Amino acid sequence: MVQTALPDYRGGFYDELYRLLDTNFSLYGGAHYFEPSVQTDNSILHKKLENKFILGNRFLWQRGVKHLAVEQGIVVLEMNPRILSNWWLLYKRKSKGLKTVLWGHAWPRKGKHSPTDRLRHKMRKLASTIVVYTKKQQEELQEKMPATHILAAPNALMSSAVMNVAAGKQQHLIYIGRLTPEKKPLFLVQAFKACLPDLPPETKLLIVGAGEEQSKIATFIEKHHLENRVVLYGHISDTKELERLYASSLLSVSPGYVGLSITQSFGFGVPMLISRDEPHSPEIEAAIEGDNVVFYETDDVVRFRESVKKIFSNREEWIEKRDAISTYCRERYTVEAMAMVFYKLTQDNDR
Template sequence: MRSLASEIIVYTEQQKEELKLKMPQKKITAAPNAVLFKNEMSCDTATEVNDIIYVGRLIADKKPLLLYHGFKKVLKELPEATKLVIIGNGPERAKLLELSKKDGIEHRVFIPGEVTKASLLKEYYKKSLVSASPGYVGLSITQSLGYGVPMIIARDENHSPELEAVKDGFNAKFFNSNDEDSLAQGLISFFENKEKWLKLRKEIVEDCSIRYSIEAMTATFINLLK
């Protein structure tokens, strides 16, 4: 089907370069996946920025239980105000609710279920210092970066193309996959360098707006029609 097309649109710049090697005669462009318009992106923060946030499906492949256990390991080393906010639905939600109650930390773990209201989701991000992808990273990374919130990401996973948004040390940090201790230490590192990450929020949003806004995504298709 690619050979029949006059122009090919892929997800990422890396995919574009790889396909050019196979089909140098074709016009190939990239349209990165996005969820926010530029005017929806914001580096606003709440009075207190202490939370750790996860947004996504609560399924085994996304490993929310790994995040829970990593958080629990360093709970006493984090600010008392810090909460783990786990947003989403799926079969792992019941396990998380049960574990947090059993461990007596339900006051530090907030699991509201699915949140579809953009204004409410924005408020959760405003209070969060870091977002987490304990399993494979997906579209939620561009959402997190659109609010200026860096992400801690499992290093060796079958990540979605959105991983291309990562600039290690600028808008994300990696931890060793399936390693609670590595994840736990990564979380501590974000809080030890809190001022640095808060100062980077504006730059993170600006970078995301250029590369991963809905305007950037749709420009490829609009230019195709011109």
Template structure:
């Protein structure tokens, strides 16, 4: 967002609520031109309205809105701006997490038909979008975390002692972090040098600590708290044999592969589009909801730790999934530039 703000030199408006519909997801964006707008949740948090920006949003020459069928505000802006013949683009997940064959997929399709174009998170979604609505322009803004210069593999091979299994994210039920603790308790029996580092926080932290105590691995499970910034996080990835995603994988996959560290991923989960990065070879698939299968994945990465960091994987993320490539896609969409 900072790159876009600088590029448009004051001619960009950003509207965001302080939290997602999922209350555990908070906004951390702080850039010039950003306005925090009020969110009202409806129907038991199944839908929402946003206020405080509608008049200005309707008047803008080009507007990008969230491709989220739960947003009544998004529908309102699509319909009104279409009637006013103003250019509106949708940006987000092309399909629901459950896939393109689900019943609700047609609702996202309807939103796209009302829009003048689509911005997707991934290149595979761009191809699918073009097939579904031939003739409608599609741009890619790869979901990114860091500038290209900051996406670097960790310490060179042989210079870091890699012993850590790493989880980075929220400690919430949907994330299934307890599976990581259970799998680690199995893996550490074969590889006693392993250590589990949990970076983040959330409502399940006390439960996870008690689980580690009950499984007799509390001395090897470290709760690191929230860690921000590429340099601070890089220190954790520099000693990791792998990161792990027991639930759905998303932006964290971009992060770990950028550091040249593979991710152990549960197979049958509603993964975000970033899962296309599995094609880099940086994903170790394991069975969902199976501590035994995940433990095998952890053991496999520990045995191959001398091959880390994966410099080719990190280079691919740097070239294709940087803040610059993300900003370029959004810039081109706003300007109507097709490359």
């Protein structure tokens, strides 16, 4: 399996693949992703590649993969047209009749009708098998490519063993994710400030993550004297610490597009408040309005404030739902289920 980078949040998934495949599994990765804040966790067992970013991080060539052009086993590559070395591997392996799996989002971020999907489709046609993140994407792509072997591996962060609803006061709001403009964490802090008259004095906004917006957020906190109400933790990878923070929170928030953190939040039984009109990642399919999420009108501070006020007014009702939210996630979004899709591919290859 070749990855651009190996962030710590993928560690459980890689561990499960090593457990299932043992010495039949090899993992390759570079030091960081296109977005430099996504760094490889060097505690993850892997073979190091040299990432050579080109034209201001628009494209990537990974040095150290040429031998994989003749690898007889299955090679799994990211389904990202910006990775030029993956194109080279796909062409080489296809010419030799070797099996290559593409793994990733079925469509570009702007959707299946985006003009850039033409290039992505050329890449898809070079693969033996395609693995996408959701059943919906699998069905949509299978309709477009009826002759191609397409599978869905639920995009997950957590093992079923760590999904539980820990006891806590459930009084805070929590954001976990990258601090980038697309994720809109600065809007979140601004909107939270507007909510303060409606919230208990002990309620805080907990922000876990790192990125280019961090200094702007820190400046806003200082300027508006929010040091006692907004806590910037930086990046946290320790599951026990994350569990503690989620246990103390009534809700999590996604002020920008939803990503993997939605299943992490649900795994701990915490509902999510989500900006409605965003280019959400496929994980949004886990959201069921009224059951595990509430949507608010995008970039609207007033609607955000109304939604938060309503959630706190119905606090006991949302707390009662936590077990059901966690169970729903445990039954659908675990690293065990995700890894099993790739494990079965190797078993089919041996037959």
